Amino acid sequence: MRIIQEKPFKTAVILILAGLTILTSLIVLLNVTASARAAAAGRDSRILAIRYLTHLGRSLWDAASQKGLMVAAQETAGLILQAEAYEKMSKGQEALLYRLTRDRLVRLKDLLAGGGRITRPPYYDPQTGAFDLVQYFLDEVYIPAAGLLESQDQKRKESAFWGRKVEAFTTGLAVMTVAVFLLTLSLFLSGKVRLAMAGVGLALVTAVVGTSVAAAGRPWRAVSSESIRNLARASGEVLRAKLVLDFNGDLRTAERFAGPAGNTIAGILAKDPAYAAALDLRARLRAAMGESLIFAGKAREGRAEMERAVADLARVEGAGRDDGYLDWTRGFAQLLLGRFSQAEASIERALARLPEQKLALGAIKAVIYLYEGRRDAWRTVLEDALSQAVRRPLASDPNTFRILIRNLERFKEIMPAEGLQEMTRRLKEASVLIALGRGVRPLAVAASVAPPQFVNPVYDGRGEVVALPAAREFPAAVGHVYFLLEFKGMSPGQSIVRKVYRQISGQVFWVEQLRLGRTERWSGPAEARLLGSVEYPMPEAGEYLASGLYRLEIFIEGNLMASGMFKVR
Amino acid sequence: MNIRSEVKEAGMSENEYGLSEHRKTFLSVLIALTAATGALVSWQASRAGNAADSADGQAIAAALNEAGNEMSIASDVFLSETNARELLTHLESARDIHREVMRNPAVPGRWLDDWQSEIIRARVRHLQLNTDFLISKDGRQVFDGERYRQAVRAQAASEKPIDTAPFRALSEAKRRAAVFLISLNLLFASALFLFTAALRTGRGGRPVWTAAGLALYVCASGLAVWKIFF
Numbered sequence: 046m047r048i049i050q051e052k053p054f055k056t057a058v059i060l061i062l063a064g065l066t067i068l069t070s071l072i073v074l075l076n077v078t079a080s081a082r083a084a085a086a087g088r089d090s091r092i093l094a095i096r097y098l099t100h101l102g103r104s105l106w107d108a109a110s111q112k113g114l115m116v117a118a119q120e121t122a123g124l125i126l127q128a129e130a131y132e133k134m135s136k137g138q139e140a141l142l143y144r145l146t147r148d149r150l151v152r153l154k155d156l157l158a159g160g161g162r163i164t165r166p167p168y169y170d171p172q173t174g175a176f177d178l179v180q181y182f183l184d185e186v187y188i189p190a191a192g193l194l195e196s197q198d199q200k201r202k203e204s205a206f207w208g209r210k211v212e213a214f215t216t217g218l219a220v221m222t223v224a225v226f227l228l229t230l231s232l233f234l235s236g237k238v239r240l241a242m243a244g245v246g247l248a249l250v251t252a253v254v255g256t257s258v259a260a261a262g263r264p265w266r267a268v269s270s271e272s273i274r275n276l277a278r279a280s281g282e283v284l285r286a287k288l289v290l291d292f293n294g295d296l297r298t299a300e301r302f303a304g305p306a307g308n309t310i311a312g313i314l315a316k317d318p319a320y321a322a323a324l325d326l327r328a329r330l331r332a333a334m335g336e337s338l339i340f341a342g343k344a345r346e347g348r349a350e351m352e353r354a355v356a357d358l359a360r361v362e363g364a365g366r367d368d369g370y371l372d373w374t375r376g377f378a379q380l381l382l383g384r385f386s387q388a389e390a391s392i393e394r395a396l397a398r399l400p401e402q403k404l405a406l407g408a409i410k411a412v413i414y415l416y417e418g419r420r421d422a423w424r425t426v427l428e429d430a431l432s433q434a435v436r437r438p439l440a441s442d443p444n445t446f447r448i449l450i451r452n453l454e455r456f457k458e459i460m461p462a463e464g465l466q467e468m469t470r471r472l473k474e475a476s477v478l479i480a481l482g483r484g485v486r487p488l489a490v491a492a493s494v495a496p497p498q499f500v501n502p503v504y505d506g507r508g509e510v511v512a513l514p515a516a517r518e519f520p521a522a523v524g525h526v527y528f529l530l531e532f533k534g535m536s537p538g539q540s541i542v543r544k545v546y547r548q549i550s551g552q553v554f555w556v557e558q559l560r561l562g563r564t565e566r567w568s569g570p571a572e573a574r575l576l577g578s579v580e581y582p583m584p585e586a587g588e589y590l591a592s593g594l595y596r597l598e599i600f601i602e603g604n605l606m607a608s609g610m611f612k613v614r
Numbered sequence: 615m616n617i618r619s620e621v622k623e624a625g626m627s628e629n630e631y632g633l634s635e636h637r638k639t640f641l642s643v644l645i646a647l648t649a650a651t652g653a654l655v656s657w658q659a660s661r662a663g664n665a666a667d668s669a670d671g672q673a674i675a676a677a678l679n680e681a682g683n684e685m686s687i688a689s690d691v692f693l694s695e696t697n698a699r700e701l702l703t704h705l706e707s708a709r710d711i712h713r714e715v716m717r718n719p720a721v722p723g724r725w726l727d728d729w730q731s732e733i734i735r736a737r738v739r740h741l742q743l744n745t746d747f748l749i750s751k752d753g754r755q756v757f758d759g760e761r762y763r764q765a766v767r768a769q770a771a772s773e774k775p776i777d778t779a780p781f782r783a784l785s786e787a788k789r790r791a792a793v794f795l796i797s798l799n800l801l802f803a804s805a806l807f808l809f810t811a812a813l814r815t816g817r818g819g820r821p822v823w824t825a826a827g828l829a830l831y832v833c834a835s836g837l838a839v840w841k842i843f844f
Contacts, residue, residue: 056814063810066803070652070796077659077796081666081789088670088785092677092778099681106688110695117699141714142725149710153703160699160756 051235058228058243065228065250069221072253075261076214082265083207086200093197100193104186111163111185115176118164121154122174123583179288183281192277195322199268206265213260217253224249268320272313276323279313282306283330290333291448292556295549296341303334321364325371328357332374339381340455340554351378369398373406380413389413403433408449408472412456415464427468431475431485446476447557455554470605477542478603480564488602492535497528497597497609500576513576518612521592524584526611528597530575532567535601539567542600545579547593555596579611638813641824645809648831652802655838659795666788673781680776687766691759694743698757701739705755708732794841801834 125147132143158164168181227246231239286302289295307330313323331354338347358375376391392413396406407430414423434446453469456462475485501516519526545561548554561579569575579597581588590613598608711729747762748755770776808827812820 059810059814060807063807066806067800070799070803073799074793074797077663078793081663081793084667084670085785085789088673088782091674092782095674095677095681099677099684102681102685103688106685106692110692113692113696114699117703145710145714146707149706153706156702156751156756157699159751 054239054243055232058232061247061250062225062228065221065225068250068254069218072214072217072221072257075257076211076218079207079210079214083204083211086204086207090197090200090204093193093200097190097193097197100190101186104189108182108186111161111181112178114157114161115163115178118154118157119176119583121150121157125150125154179285183285187284188277188281191280192274195273195276196270198322199273203265203267210260210263213256217257217260220249220253224253266317266319268317272317272320272323275309275313276320276326279306279309279323280326282309283326283333286330287333290337291444291451292559295552296337299334299337303330306330319364321361321366324357324361324364325366328354328361328371329374331357332378335378336381340459341552342459344459348382351382354378355382369395369402372398373402373409376406377409380409380416385413385417389417401437403437404430405445405449406430407433411468412453415462415468416460420464423464423468427471431471434475434479435485443476443480446472446479450476451554451556458554473544473598474600474603474605477544477600481540481542481603483540483603487604490534490539490602490604492539492601492606493533494599494601494606495531496607497530497577497599499526499528499609499611502527502576510576516611518614519590521614522589523613524589525578525580526590526595526613527576527578528609528611530577530599530607531573532569532575533572535567535569535571535573537566537568539602540600541565541567542603543577544598544600546596546598547591548596549593558595637820641809641813644824644827644831645806645813648802648805648809648827651831651835651838652799652806655795655798655802655834658838658842659792662788662792662795666785666792669781669785669788672775673778673785676775676778676781679770679774680778683767683770683776687763690744690766691757691762694747694757694762695759697739697743698748698755701736701743702755704732704736704739708736791841795838798834798838801830801837805830805834 128143128147128150132140132147135143158169162168162185163176163178163181168177169175170177224246227242227249231243231246234242282302283306286299286306289299289302307327310323310327310330313320314327317323331350335347335350335354338344338350341347355375355378358371358378361371372391372395376388376395379385379388379391389410392406392410396403396410399406407426411423411427411430414426450469450472453465453472457465457469474487478485478487499516499519500513501519502510503512503514505511513527513529542564543562545558546555547558549556560581579590579595581590592613594610594612596608596610599606708729711725711732715725715729743757744762747758747765749758749761750756767776775781805827808823808830812823812827815823
C-alpha cells in the first residue's frame with residue numbers, strides 16, 4: 046500500500062524537478078536579457094555623460110570665439126563712428142587718412158559679419174545693430190547640453206529599471222535552488238515531513254513564478270527621442286523667459302518665450318503624460334509666470350497659474366521625482382498664495398535637503414516670518430542666512446542677492462508689510478560687502494554724502510564745462526547722465542559702490558542695471574565735490590540709456606548712504 | 615523507514631515500468647550529455663557576455679578619446695580664428711596705407727611708420743597660425759576652422775578610436791549572441807524533462823518522449839554550434 050502511494054508521489058516530484066529545469070532556464074534567459082539591457086543602458090548613460098562634457102567644452106570654446114567676433118564687430122562699429130567724426134573735424138591729408146580708415150573698417154566689418162554665426166541673423170539685427178548673444182548661447186550651448194543631459198538621465202533610469210529586474214530574477218533563482226533542494230529532500234523522507242518539504246518547495250516555486258512573471262511583465266516606457274529634443278528646446282525657452290523676468294521684468298517679452306515653451310511641453314505631455322521632467326519644467330514655468338502675473342497686478346490670473354504649478358509639482362512627486370528644489374518652488378508659490386504655514390513647511394523641507402542654499406531659502410523663510418508677524422524671529426533667521434553667505438560663496442553669488450532684493454522690492458508693492466524696507470536695505474548692504482570681500486556686517490564710517498544732484502553740463506567751444514544746471518529729465522537716447530556728489534569725512538581707500546536701477550515705463554518694479562554699476566576706492570581729500578556720470582561701458586559705440594526712470598544708490602564701505610532719481614525720456 | 619529502504623523502493627518501482635538496465639543506462643547517458651551540453655553552451659554565452667562588456671569599455675574609451683580630441687580642436691580653432699582675425703585686421707590696415715602711399719607720395723611720414731607697425735603685427739600673428747588652413751575668402755585670408763576640425767579628427771582617428779559606434783554595434787551583437795545561447799537552455803531543459811519522463815513512464819509513451827527529447831537536443835546543439843562557430 047505504501048509502495049503504491051510513494052510511486053506516484055516520487056514520479057510527480059521527479060517530473061516537477063525536471064520541469065523546474067525548464068522554468069529555471071526561462072528565468073535565467075529573462076535575467077540575461079535584463080542584464081544585457083541594463084549593461085547597454087548603463088554604457089550609453091556613461092557615453093552620454095562624456096558627450097555632455099565634450100559638448101560643453103567644445104561649445105564654450107565656440108561661444109568664446111563667437112563672442113570675440115561680436116566684440117570685434119562692436120569695436121569696429123565704434124571705430125567707424127569715431128573715424129567719421131574725426132574725418133569731419135579734420136582737413137587735407139588727415140581727413141583722407143580718416144576716410145581711408147573708415148572705408149577699411151567698413152570692409153573689415155562686412156568681412157567679420159560673414160565669418161561668424163553671431164554676426165548674422167537671427168543673432169544679429171542689421172536694423173538695430175544689436176547682437177543676441179543670449180539666444181546664441183541657448184541655441185548652441187544650453188539646449189544641446191540639456192538634451193544630452195536628459196538623454197543621459199533617461200538611460201540611467203533605464204539601466205536602473207533593468208537592474209531592478211535583474212535583482213528580482215537573481216533572487217528568484219536563489220530561491221529556486223532552495224525549492225529544488227527541498228523537493229529533492231522530499232524524495233528521501235517519509236510521512237508528514239516529506240509532505241511539508243514538498244509543500245514548502247512548491248510554495249517557493251509558486252512565489253518565484255509569481256514574482257518572475259510580475260517582473261517580466263513590467264514594460265520599460267522609454268521617452269521618445271523627439272520628446273527629449275522638444276523638452277530641451279522648451280527648457281531653453283523657459284530659461285529665456287525666466288532670464289527676461291529676472292533681469293528685465295518685462296512680462297510681455299517673457300510671454301513671447303513662455304508661450305511656445307508651454308505649447309511644446311503640452312505636446313510632449315500629450316505623447317508621454319507621465320514624463321516627470323516635462324511636468325517639472327511645466328511646474329517651474331507656471332510658477333515663474335504665476336509669480337510675474339501676481340507682481341504685474343494680475344492677481345487672479347497669477348494665483349490660478351500658481352495653483353496649477355502647485356498641482357503640477359504634486360504630479361511630479363507622484364511620478365517619483367522628489368528633491369529639495371521642488372519644495373523650494375512649492376514653498377515660494379505658497380508664499381505668494383498667502384499660505385504662510387504651508388510655505389514655511391515646504392521651505393523647512395527644502396532647507397533640510399539643500400543646506401548649501403541656506404542664504405536664498407533662509408531669506409524666504411525670513412519673509413514668511415515677517416508676514417506671520419514674528420517681528421524678532423525674522424531678523425534672527427535673516428542674519429543666520431547671511432552668515433551662510435560668507436561660508437558658502439557658491440550659493441551666495443550676486444545673482445542670488447539680486448533676485449532676493451528684486452523680490453523684496455516687489456513684495457513692497459503688492460504685499461506691503463512693516464519690516465520689508467529694513468530687510469531690503471540689509472540685503473543690499475550685505476550684497477555690496479560680500480562683493481568687496483568684507484563680510485556681511487556694514488562697517489562703521491564717519492563719512493557722509495549728500496543725495497546725488499543730477500546736472501546737464503554746458504560746454505564752451507573748447508569742450509570745457511562752463512555751467513552745471515540741475516536737471517531731472519534727460520532726452521531720449523542720451524549716452525551719459527551726469528551727477529554731482531558732495532562727500533565729507535572721507536578716508537583714502539574707502540570703497541564707494543554705486544548701483545543703478547531702472548523702472549521700465551508702464552511697470553512698477555525696479556530692475557538693477559548691471560552694466561551701469563561701478564566700484565571705486567576713494568583717493569581724494571576728506572571733503573570733495575565730484576562730477577560723475579551714469580553711462581554704459583561703450584557710449585562711443587552708440588550705447589545709450591534707454592527710456593525710463595532711473596535710481597542711483599551710493600554705498601560707502603557697504604553702507605547705503607544716498608540715493609536719487611532721474612528720468613530718460 | 616530510513617533513506618536506504620527508500621532507495622530500494624525506488625529501484626523496485628522503476629522495475630515496474632519494465633525499463634531494462636540497457637535502456638536505463640541509455641537514458642541516463644542522454645540526460646548527462648544534455649546537461650553537459652547545456653553547461654557548455656552557457657559557458658559560451660558567458661564568454662559572449664564578457665566580450666560585450668569589453669566592447670562597452672572600448673566604446674567608453676573611444677568617447678573619452680573623442681572628448682579630449684574635441685576639446686583640443688575647439689581650443690585650437692578658437693586661438694587660430696582669433697589670430698586670423700587679428701592678422702586680417704593688421705594686413706588690411708597695412709595694405710590700405712601702402713596703396714595710398716604708392717598713389718600719393720606726399721602723405722605725411724608717420725604713415726610709413728604706421729604701415730611698418732601694421733606689417734610687423736600681422737607677421738607676428740601669421741607666425742602663430744597654422745598656415746595650412748588659411749584660405750582666401752573674398753580676396754582675404756581667413757582660417758578655415760571646419761577643414762581644420764575634419765583634418766585633426768581624421769588624424770586622431772588614425773592613431774586611436776574616437777568613434778563609439780563600431781564598439782556599440784559589436785557589444786549589441788555579442789549580447790544578442792549571449793541571449794540566444796542562453797535561450798537554447800530552454801530546449802536543453804525541455805529535452806531533460808522528456809528524458810526524465812521517459813525514465814518514469816510506461817512502455818507506451820517512452821519511445822515518443824525519448825524521440826522528442828533527442829530531436830530537441832539535436833536541434834539545440836545544432837543551433838549552438840552554428841551560433842558559436844559561424
